Amino acid sequence: xxxxxxxxxxxxxxxxLKPYASARSEFSGKAQAWLDANENxxxxxxxxxxxxxxxxxxxxxLKLKEQISEIKNVPTDHIFLGNGSDEAIxxxxxxxxxxxxxxxxxxxxxxxMYEVAASINDVEVKSASLTxxxxxxxxxxxxxxxxxxxxxxxxxxxxxxxxxxxxxxxLFFLKSFSSLVVVDEAYVDFTDQSxxxxxxxxxxxxxxxxxxxxxxxxxALRLGAAFTxxxxxKFLNKVKxxxxxxxxxQQTALEILQNTEQYHSYITAIKEQRNWLITQLQSLETVEKxxxxxxxxxxxxxxxxxxxxxxLVDQGVxxxxxxxxxxxxxxxxxxxxxxxxxxxxxxTLRQYQPKSILND
Ligand SMILES: *Cc1c(COP(=O)(O)O)cnc(C)c1O
Numbered sequence: 534x535x536x537x538x539x540x541x542x543x544x545x546x547x548x549x550l551k552p553y554a555s556a557r558s559e560f561s562g563k564a565q566a567w568l569d570a571n572e573n574x575x576x577x578x579x580x581x582x583x584x585x586x587x588x589x590x591x592x593x594x595l596k597l598k599e600q601i602s603e604i605k606n607v608p609t610d611h612i613f614l615g616n617g618s619d620e621a622i623x624x625x626x627x628x629x630x631x632x633x634x635x636x637x638x639x640x641x642x643x644x645x646m647y648e649v650a651a652s653i654n655d656v657e658v659k660s661a662s663l664t665x666x667x668x669x670x671x672x673x674x675x676x677x678x679x680x681x682x683x684x685x686x687x688x689x690x691x692x693x694x695x696x697x698x699x700x701x702x703x704l705f706f707l708k709s710f711s712s713l714v715v716v717d718e719a720y721v722d723f724t725d726q727s728x729x730x731x732x733x734x735x736x737x738x739x740x741x742x743x744x745x746x747x748x749x750x751x752x753a754l755r756l757g758a759a760f761t762x763x764x765x766x767k768f769l770n771k772v773k774x775x776x777x778x779x780x781x782x783q784q785t786a787l788e789i790l791q792n793t794e795q796y797h798s799y800i801t802a803i804k805e806q807r808n809w810l811i812t813q814l815q816s817l818e819t820v821e822k823x824x825x826x827x828x829x830x831x832x833x834x835x836x837x838x839x840x841x842x843x844x845l846v847d848q849g850v851x852x853x854x855x856x857x858x859x860x861x862x863x864x865x866x867x868x869x870x871x872x873x874x875x876x877x878x879x880x881t882l883r884q885y886q887p888k889s890i891l892n893d
Pocket of ligand 1: 616617618619620644688692717719743744745746747752756757
């Protein structure tokens with residue numbers, strides 16, 4: 534294991550911060566009357582007492598972490614849960630980056646939240662563009678990093694390009710970079726590659742982000758995870774809002790996570806549909822290039838992409854227009870839908886008359 538000390542990286546004022554303390558956890562087991570939190574002891578209007586929401590949630594979501602620990606094979610003391618993985622992205626920046634001084638490195642084209650969260654926190658974003666085939670440009674990353682770089686964000690499989698980043702490249706920075714390396718694995722469920730969580734024991738500066746919004750179908754519940762060393766975790770817990778994951782989310786996620794069979798069959802169906810869609814699109818004249826995908830979406834480039842995008846919108850088929858994003862020029866990101874939705878997309882694309890052809 535590489536030697537690592539988190540304290541020198543943390544914003545200094547947080548080292549001695551006293552987090553908000555709920556009295557609950559100290560007394561669970563022996564309490565006969567909870568008169569400490571100004572809740573409504575009678576219950577929730579319209580709910581039986583068993584189904585009420587009148588008590589504050591478990592701030593550390595222990596039951597849910599135990600279940601996630603089994604599914605992901607990560608000890609509970611390496612798990613942070615948040616209001617989507619977006620919360621973990623924001624907290625990492627809050628904990629490690631001094632506004633106006635520190636920076637993060639992001640590898641565009643990639644997920645937009647790293648930059649948004651950094652900007653909200655007045656933290657500079659240094660960009661190290663991916664290569665033309667959407668892989669890590671080691672030289673560009675090395676050049677972007679300076680002594681005030683606190684976090685490098687790698688997204689694998691990458692959004693919006695759909696491809697996995699080369700493991701050796703991520704490992705190179707995990708080994709050589711002394712601050713935090715984040716691997717955002719929002720789409721890892723759709724790949725056959727093993728997760729970076731298997732490497733947590735070797736790299737205490739590693740943070741793996743995963744979400745239950747995509748393959749697990751819980752986008753509306755808002756549940757995301759950061760898997761990391763207990764040293765890093767301690768500071769995420771210190772800075773998070775005390776009750777960041779609601780009881781409704783905790784309870785519902787516990788129920789949903791039991792349905793592993795359906796989870797796997799959805800993934801199989803989504804991959805089959807992805808491959809079907811790609812085959813269908815390949816025969817269309819308007820399609821220029823389809824990028825291979827390890828996710829539940831894919832990127833494709835089209836002749837007249839902005840016009841085609843508008844045509845799809847007019848027909849009620851909404852995809853993501855990435856045509857003005859550098860390295861994604863003429864690109865639309867297409868999420869795999871249900872069989873019916875995918876058929877509608879293909880039929881609608883068939884109806885499209887490229888402007889460039891009409892003008893001939
Ligand atoms: C969708 C997505 C997320 C997940 O966000 P949540 O806040 O957990 O819903 C994180 N990272 C990437 C790259 C994504 O595409």
